[in-house]
Amino acid sequence: MSFPEDFRLISYLSRLEHAARFPLSSSYPESMSIDTLFELAGKEHRAPFMQTVLDYPPLRGTPELLEAIASTYRHITPQQVISFAGADEAIYASFQMLLEPDDHAVVITPTYQSLESVPLSRGSVTGVALDENNDWALEVEKVRTALRENTKVLAINFPHNPTGALISRQQLTDLVDICRARGIWIFSDEVYRLTEFDPADRLPQVADIYERGISLNVTSKAYGLPGLRIGWVACQDDAWMLKLERMKQYLSICNSMPGEFLTTMALNARAPILERVMARSRSQRAALTEFLARYPHLFRLSVPKAGVLAFPRYLGAEGAEAFATTLVAETGVMVIPSVTYASELTPVSEDFLRIGFGRENLEQSLVEMGKWLDRR
Ligand SMILES: Cc1ncc(COP(=O)(O)O)c(C=O)c1O
Secondary structure (H helix, E strand, C coil): CCCCCCCHHHHHHHHHCCCCCEECCCCCCCCCCHHHHHHHHCHHHHHHHHCCCCCCCCCCCCHHHHHHHHCCCCCCCHHHEEEEEHHHHHHHHHHHHHCCCCCEEEEEECCCCHHHHHHHHHCEEEEEECECCCCCECCHHHHHHHCCCCEEEEEECCCCCCCCCCCCHHHHHHHHHHHHHHCCEEEEECCCCCCECCHHHCCCCHHHHCCCEEEEEECCCCCCCHHHCEEEEEECCHHHHHHHHHHHHCCCCCCCHHHHHHHHHHHHCHHHHHHHHHHHHHHHHHHHHHHHHCCCCCEECCCCCECCEECCEECCCCCHHHHHHHHHHHHCEECEEHHHHCCCCCCCCCCEEEEECCCCCHHHHHHHHHHHHHHC
């Protein structure tokens, strides 16, 4: 594979999202102004923010940021965290440091493309597909079968983009046990953690429960603050974190000081921020589910257990990609066809649509889409 190959989802978004009048394409919830963030976190932070000196922050992050991030884990200390320019930089850096050319990785599909493309650029990769006919369930046994002598890492992403699926705690424990027995790392993309509609579904963070667990997170999803561009990796293994730190020396080196300040503030005041996101997600998931149920001949949905993405199967004769193209051309409502989730590892059906339901525009977009569907 020649790297970098086209990031199909990002290309699709770049081509259409800014021109679409009603984009239902976002993978993140409605964001907020800096003003609102100060209101939620406390106005006493305004003066220190304005006095922040625009130096380079330390490579791993300011002590305050690392402390705030560590406080979101049960056992991770500030010394076991490295911040990055978003989750994407962290994905790139982590797989560069995890995989040598003779190594093998196992990746769950469908997947956010970089979790597959970056490992593929380093070595051989086997995909394990979630079951599209069974609410996107994972069969742990299939993961076990996919492992080879030289498997170095298993990459997982739960809550899952784009289906909102989750595995059970027992399944996560089983994956950790399988990997521990063979010394395999688990790279766990946990960017949708804290968006579970039933908190009982929430999984532990892999860095808390496994000495070779690497947890990825970011401000973009549960916190609804993608513009801060601060992601992070947490891991108990100091030697590996030192390698990861070296990789960052060649990438962003460090984040922006205002981004680190505001992220620290947001994480320290996370309860109202998370609650705000979840209140909207909860009511809008219900609105979208109800909307899709009005057209049972067109859509079949496995209701997402977390996140702000729904991934219904499109049943119309013309197929999901043609549907999405006509829909945006004729109404300005943009949804994303699953062809953008194509994988080199396993077949991914092109019959699905990714619909973001976390943004303020959902209600009006569904009105427009409904009028159009009813006319057809
Ligand atoms: C599963 C997953 N991982 C990582 C990322 C990257 O996050 P960011 O764009 O905030 O770097 C995304 C973004 O959509 C995602 O959905």
